[in-house]
Amino acid sequence: MSRSLAEPWRLGGVSIPNRVVLAPLAGIGNWFVRLQAKRHGAGLVVSEMVSSFAVHYRNERTCRELLRIHPEEHPVAVQLFGHDPDVMASAAERVAAAGADLIDINMGCPVPKVCKTGAGAALLEEPERAVALARAAAGGSGLPVTVKLRSGQRPGDVSGLEVARRLVFDGGVVGISIHPRHASQRHKGAPDYELARGLVQELPVPVLISGGLHTAEQVRRGFEQTGAAGVLLARGSLGNPWLFEQVLGRRASNPGRAEILAELDWVLERAVEHLGEDRATRYLRKFYPWYVEQLGGGRGLQASLQTAPTLAAARALLHGEALARAA
Numbered sequence: 001m002s003r004s005l006a007e008p009w010r011l012g013g014v015s016i017p018n019r020v021v022l023a024p025l026a027g028i029g030n031w032f033v034r035l036q037a038k039r040h041g042a043g044l045v046v047s048e049m050v051s052s053f054a055v056h057y058r059n060e061r062t063c064r065e066l067l068r069i070h071p072e073e074h075p076v077a078v079q080l081f082g083h084d085p086d087v088m089a090s091a092a093e094r095v096a097a098a099g100a101d102l103i104d105i106n107m108g109c110p111v112p113k114v115c116k117t118g119a120g121a122a123l124l125e126e127p128e129r130a131v132a133l134a135r136a137a138a139g140g141s142g143l144p145v146t147v148k149l150r151s152g153q154r155p156g157d158v159s160g161l162e163v164a165r166r167l168v169f170d171g172g173v174v175g176i177s178i179h180p181r182h183a184s185q186r187h188k189g190a191p192d193y194e195l196a197r198g199l200v201q202e203l204p205v206p207v208l209i210s211g212g213l214h215t216a217e218q219v220r221r222g223f224e225q226t227g228a229a230g231v232l233l234a235r236g237s238l239g240n241p242w243l244f245e246q247v248l249g250r251r252a253s254n255p256g257r258a259e260i261l262a263e264l265d266w267v268l269e270r271a272v273e274h275l276g277e278d279r280a281t282r283y284l285r286k287f288y289p290w291y292v293e294q295l296g297g298g299r300g301l302q303a304s305l306q307t308a309p310t311l312a313a314a315r316a317l318l319h320g321e322a323l324a325r326a327a
Protein backbone atom coordinates (compact mmCIF):
# COMPACT_ATOMS: atom_id res chain seq x y z
CA MET A 1 0.00 0.00 0.00
CA SER A 2 1.43 3.41 -0.88
CA ARG A 3 2.13 5.85 1.92
CA SER A 4 0.24 9.10 2.21
CA LEU A 5 1.61 12.62 2.58
CA ALA A 6 -1.57 13.45 4.49
CA GLU A 7 -0.91 11.15 7.40
CA PRO A 8 0.21 12.39 10.84
CA TRP A 9 3.63 11.59 12.27
CA ARG A 10 5.95 12.53 15.11
CA LEU A 11 9.30 14.28 15.06
CA GLY A 12 11.27 14.22 18.31
CA GLY A 13 8.05 13.82 20.27
CA VAL A 14 6.27 16.68 18.44
CA SER A 15 2.99 15.68 16.72
CA ILE A 16 2.79 16.84 13.14
CA PRO A 17 -0.53 16.55 11.29
CA ASN A 18 0.91 15.72 7.84
CA ARG A 19 4.18 15.25 6.00
CA VAL A 20 4.27 18.43 3.95
CA VAL A 21 6.63 21.06 5.35
CA LEU A 22 7.45 24.67 4.46
CA ALA A 23 11.24 24.77 3.89
CA PRO A 24 13.46 27.42 5.46
CA LEU A 25 13.73 30.40 3.09
CA ALA A 26 16.13 33.21 4.01
CA GLY A 27 14.63 36.69 3.80
CA ILE A 28 11.20 35.16 3.16
CA GLY A 29 10.10 32.62 5.80
CA ASN A 30 8.84 35.04 8.45
CA TRP A 31 5.78 34.41 10.66
CA PHE A 32 3.23 35.48 8.10
CA VAL A 33 4.66 33.45 5.23
CA ARG A 34 4.69 30.48 7.60
CA LEU A 35 1.14 31.24 8.74
CA GLN A 36 0.08 31.41 5.10
CA ALA A 37 1.59 27.96 4.48
CA LYS A 38 -0.25 26.70 7.56
CA ARG A 39 -3.56 28.14 6.33
CA HIS A 40 -3.06 26.18 3.14
CA GLY A 41 -2.28 22.94 4.93
CA ALA A 42 1.45 22.72 5.80
CA GLY A 43 1.98 20.24 8.65
CA LEU A 44 5.17 21.91 9.87
CA VAL A 45 6.77 25.24 9.04
CA VAL A 46 10.45 26.17 9.36
CA SER A 47 11.68 29.74 9.82
CA GLU A 48 14.19 31.48 7.62
CA MET A 49 17.71 30.97 8.91
CA VAL A 50 18.54 33.14 11.90
CA SER A 51 22.06 34.00 13.06
CA SER A 52 22.86 32.41 16.43
CA PHE A 53 25.24 35.31 17.07
CA ALA A 54 22.55 37.91 16.46
CA VAL A 55 20.22 36.11 18.86
CA HIS A 56 22.94 35.55 21.47
CA TYR A 57 23.85 39.25 21.43
CA ARG A 58 20.13 40.13 21.47
CA ASN A 59 20.15 42.06 18.24
CA GLU A 60 16.90 43.96 18.59
CA ARG A 61 15.55 43.57 15.08
CA THR A 62 16.52 39.89 14.85
CA CYS A 63 14.76 39.03 18.10
CA ARG A 64 11.69 41.16 17.42
CA GLU A 65 11.17 40.21 13.78
CA LEU A 66 12.83 36.87 13.09
CA LEU A 67 11.87 35.19 16.36
CA ARG A 68 8.28 36.37 16.12
CA ILE A 69 5.93 33.40 16.18
CA HIS A 70 2.21 33.61 15.51
CA PRO A 71 0.01 31.57 17.89
CA GLU A 72 -1.62 29.74 14.98
CA GLU A 73 1.51 28.55 13.20
CA HIS A 74 2.49 25.72 15.55
CA PRO A 75 4.22 23.35 15.23
CA VAL A 76 7.09 25.58 14.10
CA ALA A 77 10.83 25.02 13.85
CA VAL A 78 13.26 27.93 14.06
CA GLN A 79 16.39 27.45 12.00
CA LEU A 80 19.66 28.74 13.47
CA PHE A 81 23.05 29.02 11.82
CA GLY A 82 26.44 29.48 13.43
CA HIS A 83 29.70 27.77 14.27
CA ASP A 84 30.22 28.33 18.01
CA PRO A 85 28.60 25.77 20.35
CA ASP A 86 28.37 28.14 23.35
CA VAL A 87 26.72 30.82 21.25
CA MET A 88 24.42 28.17 19.73
CA ALA A 89 23.36 27.00 23.21
CA SER A 90 22.55 30.56 24.28
CA ALA A 91 20.65 31.33 21.06
CA ALA A 92 18.72 28.06 21.32
CA GLU A 93 17.62 28.95 24.84
CA ARG A 94 16.24 32.26 23.55
CA VAL A 95 14.51 30.49 20.65
CA ALA A 96 12.79 28.12 23.10
CA ALA A 97 11.65 31.12 25.15
CA ALA A 98 10.20 32.64 21.96
CA GLY A 99 7.93 29.59 21.67
CA ALA A 100 9.50 27.37 19.00
CA ASP A 101 8.60 23.67 19.06
CA LEU A 102 11.80 22.49 17.39
CA ILE A 103 15.20 23.86 16.46
CA ASP A 104 16.73 23.19 13.06
CA ILE A 105 20.40 23.88 12.42
CA ASN A 106 21.56 25.00 9.00
CA MET A 107 24.44 22.91 7.66
CA GLY A 108 23.63 23.37 4.00
CA CYS A 109 23.85 27.06 3.18
CA PRO A 110 26.42 27.47 0.38
CA VAL A 111 26.63 31.30 0.53
CA PRO A 112 30.29 32.38 1.03
CA LYS A 113 29.35 35.01 3.64
CA VAL A 114 27.98 32.21 5.83
CA CYS A 115 30.50 29.47 4.98
CA LYS A 116 33.56 31.61 5.58
CA THR A 117 32.52 31.97 9.22
CA GLY A 118 32.52 28.15 9.50
CA ALA A 119 28.72 27.90 9.46
CA GLY A 120 26.27 26.45 6.89
CA ALA A 121 27.72 23.94 4.43
CA ALA A 122 31.25 24.53 5.81
CA LEU A 123 30.20 22.27 8.71
CA LEU A 124 30.11 19.29 6.33
CA GLU A 125 33.91 19.33 6.63
CA GLU A 126 33.85 19.57 10.42
CA PRO A 127 31.80 16.67 11.78
CA GLU A 128 33.06 17.13 15.36
CA ARG A 129 31.94 20.73 15.42
CA ALA A 130 28.65 19.79 13.77
CA VAL A 131 27.95 17.27 16.54
CA ALA A 132 28.96 19.79 19.24
CA LEU A 133 26.58 22.39 17.78
CA ALA A 134 23.66 19.95 17.73
CA ARG A 135 24.29 18.92 21.33
CA ALA A 136 24.63 22.55 22.38
CA ALA A 137 21.34 23.51 20.76
CA ALA A 138 19.50 20.67 22.50
CA GLY A 139 21.20 21.37 25.82
CA GLY A 140 20.50 25.09 25.68
CA SER A 141 16.87 24.81 24.64
CA GLY A 142 15.57 21.49 25.90
CA LEU A 143 13.93 21.19 22.46
CA PRO A 144 14.30 18.44 19.86
CA VAL A 145 16.93 19.38 17.27
CA THR A 146 16.99 18.60 13.56
CA VAL A 147 19.60 19.47 10.94
CA LYS A 148 19.21 20.44 7.30
CA LEU A 149 22.23 19.65 5.17
CA ARG A 150 23.52 19.03 1.66
CA SER A 151 24.92 15.80 0.26
CA GLY A 152 28.40 17.32 0.03
CA GLN A 153 30.49 20.28 -1.01
CA ARG A 154 31.40 19.38 -4.58
CA PRO A 155 30.42 16.87 -7.26
CA GLY A 156 31.10 13.36 -6.00
CA ASP A 157 31.58 14.47 -2.38
CA VAL A 158 29.12 12.71 -0.05
CA SER A 159 30.50 14.05 3.23
CA GLY A 160 26.95 15.18 4.10
CA LEU A 161 25.89 11.57 4.51
CA GLU A 162 28.65 10.86 7.02
CA VAL A 163 27.90 14.07 8.93
CA ALA A 164 24.22 13.06 9.02
CA ARG A 165 25.14 9.68 10.57
CA ARG A 166 27.36 11.36 13.16
CA LEU A 167 24.67 13.91 14.00
CA VAL A 168 22.11 11.19 14.63
CA PHE A 169 24.29 8.63 16.43
CA ASP A 170 26.56 11.03 18.39
CA GLY A 171 24.71 14.34 18.33
CA GLY A 172 21.23 13.16 19.35
CA VAL A 173 19.58 14.83 16.38
CA VAL A 174 15.93 13.68 15.97
CA GLY A 175 15.59 14.24 12.23
CA ILE A 176 17.55 15.15 9.10
CA SER A 177 16.46 17.14 6.07
CA ILE A 178 18.64 16.37 3.10
CA HIS A 179 18.93 18.60 0.07
CA PRO A 180 20.76 16.14 -2.19
CA ARG A 181 22.55 18.68 -4.32
CA HIS A 182 26.16 19.51 -3.52
CA ALA A 183 26.87 22.99 -2.19
CA SER A 184 28.72 24.15 -5.31
CA GLN A 185 25.51 23.51 -7.30
CA ARG A 186 23.67 26.06 -5.17
CA HIS A 187 20.06 25.50 -6.24
CA LYS A 188 20.66 24.27 -9.81
CA GLY A 189 20.66 20.80 -11.34
CA ALA A 190 18.73 17.66 -10.50
CA PRO A 191 18.71 16.56 -6.85
CA ASP A 192 20.04 13.02 -6.31
CA TYR A 193 17.04 11.31 -4.73
CA GLU A 194 18.81 7.93 -4.79
CA LEU A 195 21.36 9.33 -2.32
CA ALA A 196 18.49 10.52 -0.17
CA ARG A 197 16.84 7.10 -0.40
CA GLY A 198 20.00 5.45 0.94
CA LEU A 199 20.01 7.81 3.93
CA VAL A 200 16.30 7.18 4.59
CA GLN A 201 16.97 3.44 4.72
CA GLU A 202 20.04 3.80 6.89
CA LEU A 203 19.03 6.24 9.61
CA PRO A 204 16.77 5.35 12.55
CA VAL A 205 15.21 8.85 12.61
CA PRO A 206 12.86 10.61 10.14
CA VAL A 207 14.65 11.87 7.01
CA LEU A 208 12.97 14.59 4.96
CA ILE A 209 13.84 15.57 1.42
CA SER A 210 14.29 18.96 -0.18
CA GLY A 211 15.05 20.04 -3.73
CA GLY A 212 13.18 20.13 -7.02
CA LEU A 213 9.77 19.68 -5.39
CA HIS A 214 7.95 22.33 -7.41
CA THR A 215 4.74 20.60 -8.55
CA ALA A 216 2.38 18.19 -6.81
CA GLU A 217 3.51 15.47 -9.21
CA GLN A 218 7.21 16.05 -8.46
CA VAL A 219 6.49 16.02 -4.74
CA ARG A 220 4.60 12.71 -4.90
CA ARG A 221 7.31 11.12 -7.03
CA GLY A 222 10.13 12.31 -4.72
CA PHE A 223 8.23 11.05 -1.67
CA GLU A 224 7.63 7.64 -3.28
CA GLN A 225 11.13 7.25 -4.69
CA THR A 226 12.97 8.08 -1.49
CA GLY A 227 10.61 6.69 1.15
CA ALA A 228 11.24 9.95 3.06
CA ALA A 229 9.25 10.80 6.18
CA GLY A 230 8.29 14.15 4.68
CA VAL A 231 8.88 16.73 1.98
CA LEU A 232 10.07 20.33 2.15
CA LEU A 233 8.41 22.77 -0.26
CA ALA A 234 10.68 25.70 -1.11
CA ARG A 235 10.71 27.64 -4.41
CA GLY A 236 7.61 25.80 -5.62
CA SER A 237 5.61 27.41 -2.83
CA LEU A 238 6.69 31.00 -3.51
CA GLY A 239 3.53 32.89 -4.39
CA ASN A 240 1.86 29.50 -4.62
CA PRO A 241 0.62 28.39 -1.19
CA TRP A 242 -2.04 26.36 -3.04
CA LEU A 243 0.72 23.82 -3.74
CA PHE A 244 0.30 22.59 -0.14
CA GLU A 245 -3.38 21.84 -0.78
CA GLN A 246 -2.62 20.16 -4.11
CA VAL A 247 0.11 17.99 -2.63
CA LEU A 248 -2.23 16.96 0.18
CA GLY A 249 -4.95 16.03 -2.31
CA ARG A 250 -7.28 18.76 -1.01
CA ARG A 251 -7.62 20.51 -4.35
CA ALA A 252 -6.76 19.75 -7.95
CA SER A 253 -7.30 23.10 -9.68
CA ASN A 254 -5.00 26.08 -9.85
CA PRO A 255 -6.28 29.28 -8.24
CA GLY A 256 -8.20 31.79 -10.32
CA ARG A 257 -7.43 35.53 -10.55
CA ALA A 258 -9.79 36.57 -7.76
CA GLU A 259 -8.30 34.01 -5.41
CA ILE A 260 -4.74 35.06 -6.22
CA LEU A 261 -5.53 38.75 -5.71
CA ALA A 262 -7.31 38.05 -2.41
CA GLU A 263 -4.32 36.04 -1.21
CA LEU A 264 -1.94 38.81 -2.20
CA ASP A 265 -4.11 41.32 -0.33
CA TRP A 266 -3.79 39.11 2.76
CA VAL A 267 0.01 39.12 2.33
CA LEU A 268 0.07 42.94 1.93
CA GLU A 269 -1.93 43.42 5.12
CA ARG A 270 0.27 41.03 7.13
CA ALA A 271 3.43 42.72 5.79
CA VAL A 272 2.18 46.09 7.05
CA GLU A 273 1.37 44.51 10.40
CA HIS A 274 4.90 43.10 10.54
CA LEU A 275 7.01 45.96 9.18
CA GLY A 276 4.87 49.07 9.00
CA GLU A 277 3.76 50.67 5.74
CA ASP A 278 7.12 52.08 4.58
CA ARG A 279 9.26 49.00 5.04
CA ALA A 280 6.45 46.74 3.80
CA THR A 281 6.27 48.77 0.56
CA ARG A 282 9.91 47.91 -0.17
CA TYR A 283 9.87 44.37 1.27
CA LEU A 284 6.93 43.30 -0.87
CA ARG A 285 8.79 44.05 -4.11
CA LYS A 286 10.38 40.64 -3.63
CA PHE A 287 6.93 39.01 -3.46
CA TYR A 288 5.17 40.62 -6.44
CA PRO A 289 6.96 38.71 -9.25
CA TRP A 290 5.79 35.34 -7.89
CA TYR A 291 2.15 36.40 -7.72
CA VAL A 292 2.18 38.34 -10.98
CA GLU A 293 3.52 35.23 -12.69
CA GLN A 294 0.56 33.28 -11.26
CA LEU A 295 -1.73 36.04 -12.54
CA GLY A 296 -0.19 35.81 -15.98
CA GLY A 297 0.72 39.51 -15.77
CA GLY A 298 3.31 40.90 -18.13
CA ARG A 299 6.61 42.74 -17.82
CA GLY A 300 4.91 46.12 -17.70
CA LEU A 301 3.01 45.25 -14.53
CA GLN A 302 6.11 43.67 -12.99
CA ALA A 303 8.15 46.81 -13.64
CA SER A 304 5.45 49.18 -12.38
CA LEU A 305 5.11 47.23 -9.13
CA GLN A 306 8.84 47.47 -8.52
CA THR A 307 8.64 51.26 -8.56
CA ALA A 308 5.22 51.75 -6.95
CA PRO A 309 5.89 54.38 -4.27
CA THR A 310 3.13 53.27 -1.87
CA LEU A 311 1.13 50.16 -1.14
CA ALA A 312 -2.00 51.97 -2.29
CA ALA A 313 -0.32 52.46 -5.67
CA ALA A 314 0.68 48.79 -5.80
CA ARG A 315 -2.87 47.71 -4.95
CA ALA A 316 -4.30 49.99 -7.63
CA LEU A 317 -1.92 48.48 -10.20
CA LEU A 318 -2.83 44.93 -9.24
CA HIS A 319 -6.57 45.48 -9.14
CA GLY A 320 -6.50 47.74 -12.20
CA GLU A 321 -4.81 44.92 -14.07
CA ALA A 322 -7.50 42.53 -12.91
CA LEU A 323 -10.27 44.87 -14.05
CA ALA A 324 -8.61 45.44 -17.40
CA ARG A 325 -8.44 41.69 -17.96
CA ALA A 326 -12.01 41.10 -16.88
CA ALA A 327 -13.31 43.82 -19.27
Ligand SMILES: Cc1cc2nc3c(=O)[nH]c(=O)nc-3n(C[C@H](O)[C@H](O)[C@H](O)COP(=O)(O)O)c2cc1C
Pocket residue numbers: 023024025026027047048049079106107108109148179187210211212213214232233234235236
Ligand atom coordinates in the same frame (compact mmCIF):
# COMPACT_ATOMS: atom_id res chain seq x y z
C1 LIG B 1 15.58 32.26 -1.64
C2 LIG B 1 16.00 31.02 -0.92
C3 LIG B 1 16.33 31.09 0.42
C4 LIG B 1 16.73 29.93 1.10
N1 LIG B 1 17.01 30.01 2.43
C5 LIG B 1 17.36 28.89 3.12
C6 LIG B 1 17.58 28.95 4.53
O1 LIG B 1 17.47 30.01 5.17
N2 LIG B 1 17.94 27.80 5.15
C7 LIG B 1 18.05 26.59 4.48
O2 LIG B 1 18.36 25.57 5.11
N3 LIG B 1 17.82 26.51 3.17
C8 LIG B 1 17.46 27.62 2.48
N4 LIG B 1 17.17 27.54 1.15
C9 LIG B 1 17.14 26.23 0.49
C10 LIG B 1 15.70 25.69 0.43
O3 LIG B 1 15.19 25.45 1.73
C11 LIG B 1 15.63 24.39 -0.40
O4 LIG B 1 16.41 23.40 0.22
C12 LIG B 1 16.12 24.62 -1.84
O5 LIG B 1 15.53 25.77 -2.39
C13 LIG B 1 15.84 23.42 -2.71
O6 LIG B 1 14.46 23.22 -2.86
P1 LIG B 1 13.68 23.66 -4.22
O7 LIG B 1 14.49 23.14 -5.38
O8 LIG B 1 12.34 22.96 -4.07
O9 LIG B 1 13.57 25.13 -4.19
C14 LIG B 1 16.81 28.68 0.43
C15 LIG B 1 16.50 28.63 -0.93
C16 LIG B 1 16.08 29.77 -1.61
C17 LIG B 1 15.74 29.67 -3.06
